[in-house]
Each structure stands twice: as structure tokens, then as C-alpha cells.
Amino acid sequence: MKTLSPIVALLAATACVGCAPKGETPRTDAPAATAAAPTDSITTPPAATWCAQLPRAANRALTRVDVPSTWFEVYRVDDGVFALVESQQWQEAISYLVVGRTGALLFDTGLGMSPIRPVVEALTPLPVRVLNSHTHYDHVGGNAEFGEVLAVESPYTRDNQRGFPHENLDSEVVPASFCHGAPAGLDTATFQTRAWTATRRVADGDTLDLGGRVIEILQVPGHTPDAVALLDRANRLLWTGDTYYDAPVWLFAPETDLDAYERSIARLAQLAPSVTRLLPAHNTAVAEPARLGEMKTAIRAVREGKVKGVAEGGGSQLVFTFPHFAILTTQALLDGTRTDGKAGSSGLKVLP
Numbered sequence: 061m062k063t064l065s066p067i068v069a070l071l072a073a074t075a076c077v078g079c080a081p082k083g084e085t086p087r088t089d090a091p092a093a094t095a096a097a098p099t100d101s102i103t104t105p106p107a108a109t110w111c112a113q114l115p116r117a118a119n120r121a122l123t124r125v126d127v128p129s130t131w132f133e134v135y136r137v138d139d140g141v142f143a144l145v146e147s148q149q150w151q152e153a154i155s156y157l158v159v160g161r162t163g164a165l166l167f168d169t170g171l172g173m174s175p176i177r178p179v180v181e182a183l184t185p186l187p188v189r190v191l192n193s194h195t196h197y198d199h200v201g202g203n204a205e206f207g208e209v210l211a212v213e214s215p216y217t218r219d220n221q222r223g224f225p226h227e228n229l230d231s232e233v234v235p236a237s238f239c240h241g242a243p244a245g246l247d248t249a250t251f252q253t254r255a256w257t258a259t260r261r262v263a264d265g266d267t268l269d270l271g272g273r274v275i276e277i278l279q280v281p282g283h284t285p286d287a288v289a290l291l292d293r294a295n296r297l298l299w300t301g302d303t304y305y306d307a308p309v310w311l312f313a314p315e316t317d318l319d320a321y322e323r324s325i326a327r328l329a330q331l332a333p334s335v336t337r338l339l340p341a342h343n344t345a346v347a348e349p350a351r352l353g354e355m356k357t358a359i360r361a362v363r364e365g366k367v368k369g370v371a372e373g374g375g376s377q378l379v380f381t382f383p384h385f386a387i388l389t390t391q392a393l394l395d396g397t398r399t400d401g402k403a404g405s406s407g408l409k410v411l412p
């Protein structure tokens with residue numbers, strides 16, 4: 061996910077690094093992270109500064125599409141590709157609708173704070189299959205609205221299919237998490253994500269034919285055990301999920317595996333020359349393919365101790381800032397702490 065821990069949230073507030081409170085840090089822009097003063101508590105609502113950056117320049121450059129929603133901002137990223145952006149909540153989660161001649165794929169279903177299906181149905185009359193970039197709360201919120209949901213096979217995913225209870229998500233619906241208040245119809249006192257059913261399991265190398273458009277599924281574990289990227293070779297597009305976005309990338313959760321992340325980012329970086337743009341799951345709907353190689357180099361430098369991080373979140377988190385993104389991790393992960401990666405998680409827990 062992109063959110064930041066309370067501290068990150070604070071950063072996010074000042075620039076929205078990963079934008080998120082609680083165990084998660086908001087995904088503020090990297091430069092903002094640099095400018096933000098580390099602190100272990102959120103004393104100022106982050107929304108003010110972060111919201112002032114909206115809509116972000118990269119999104120503003122895209123064509124806006126009118127939809128029957130005051131919560132989702134929809135942008136046309138490419139022919140048949142729409143970004144459904146939830147910029148009014150500090151995760152700034154982005155789901156993507158990819159439309160072929162005979163079917164459509166919805167890559168992520170957002171926060172679950174406002175119905176996404178009516179937005180999707182306004183964009184295409186075709187049958188829609190859902191697949192998630194990973195199963196952190198901010199990407200599966202609308203899964204239960206759809207009848208066909210594809211998912212990778214993993215204990216972690218199965219655990220997360222049960223939905224996340226309010227006590228795991230309460231920090232995501234505090235007043236400071238919204239630019240203009242909660243979306244209509246959301247009860248912030250009880251907000252939780254609904255359980256969902258996987259109707260078909262998919263695996264690395266599988267392809268989805270949408271009719272004149274073939275999407276390849278790449279399993280890229282690291283951020284979570286079930287992280288997925290999508291590749292449209294013909295149209296030279298690569299959806300990176302939370303494995304890469306232009307903001308603080310969250311690599312601090314108990315289910316994060318830095319060894320796996322390095323392998324995955326290296327794999328994606330090899331694809332960079334063959335694509336013209338990245339479509340990430342937070343903040344901006346487009347990013348430069350060259351960032352993948354930069355991230356590959358950056359995470360290696362971080363793990364080798366060649367760059368200095370700034371303590372966050374009361375010291376449990378470390379932020380390493382680079383020109384176009386940041387890496388948010390913990391000393392425990394850098395020290396090699398491993399968890400089994402099988403327990404489900406909303407993605408908001410921080411590995412100490």
C-alpha cells in the first residue's frame with residue numbers, strides 16, 4: 061500500500077509520502093519526505109498540505125472522464141485504460157479498468173469507502189473480472205461488489221479474503237485522512253472491508269485475453285507475498301501495483317520480504333526498455349519506466365548500508381529518500397528479520 065505510518069502520514073501531510081496514518085505512513089512525495097521533520101506523533105492534520113497538491117501534476121496532464129461519482133476521479137491513461145483515483149483519502153489509491161473488445165479487467169477495487177462498481181459500469185458495458193495488485197486493504201475494498209474475482213494462490217491471500225475488521229482500519233477513516241470529509245454514505249465509526257471469494261486462481265505467466273488485448277500476470281512478491289504486476293506487451297504498459305510508485309514505497313510490514321522484493325524489482329526493471337510507461341497503484345497514474353532501475357539500485361544501496369535513513373514513527377521506521385521516490389522500511393527488516401508471510405494483514409501494521 062502506499063499509506064504511511066502516523067509518522068509517514070505526517071510526512072504525507074507535509075507532502076504525502078506514502079500518505080497514511082497509523083501503522084502505515086501516508087505516501088507523501090519523496091521530496092516532501094525529505095523536507096518533513098521526522099516526528100513520532102501526528103500533531104497536525106496532514107490533509108492540509110497534502111490535499112493542496114491535488115490533483116497531482118501527472119494526473120492533471122491526463123484526460124479526465126466524467127463518471128457518476130463525487131469520490132472517484134477517473135482519467136484516461138491510454139486507449140481502453142482508465143485510472144480510478146481516490147485522491148480524497150490519503151492513500152490516494154488508484155484502481156485501473158482495462159477494456160478490451162469482449163471483456164474488461166479491473167486491477168484493484170480501491171478503498172471500499174465508496175462503491176466502485178457503478179463507476180466501472182459507467183465506463184464499460186462489458187463483463188468485468190477483478191484482479192488485485194495485492195490484498196492490502198486499500199486495494200481490495202470493492203472486491204465483494206463483483207462476481208468474478210481472480211486471485212493468486214497463497215495462504216496470505218486466503219487470510220485476507222475474510223475482510224478486515226474496523227479495529228484494523230479505524231485510523232484510515234479519521235478526519236485527517238480525508239481532504240473534504242468522508243465519502244457520502246460511509247459510516248466511519250464502523251468502516252470495515254467485506255469478505256470476498258476468489259472465483260479462479262491465477263499464477264505467474266497466465267494471460268488474460270480481453271479481446272484484442274492480452275494482459276500477462278507477473279507475480280512480484282516482496283511488498284506482500286501475493287503482489288502482482290500486469291504487462292500489456294502490445295501496448296507497452298506495465299502496472300506495478302505497490303512494487304513501485306513515485307512516493308515513499310512501503311516496505312515495513314511484517315509480510316514484506318526484502319529479498320523477494322529485490323528479485324521482483326530486478327525482474328520488472330528488465331522490462332523497462334520494452335514499456336513506455338508504468339501505471340502505479342498510488343498517487344499518480346503514470347510513472348517513468350526508468351524508475352524501476354533506479355529503485356533496484358536504491359534498495360540495494362539501502363540494504364548495503366550505503367545510504368542513510370531518517371528515523372520515523374518513533375524510531376521504528378526508516379525513510380530513505382531518493383530523487384523520485386523514497387523507501388520506507390524498518391531496521392528489523394534490514395537486519396534480516398523474517399516472518400512467515402502467511403498471516404493476513406491490512407498492510408497497516410509496522411514491523412518493529
Ligand SMILES: [Zn+2]
Pocket residue numbers: 061062063196198199302341342
Ligand atoms: Zn497500497
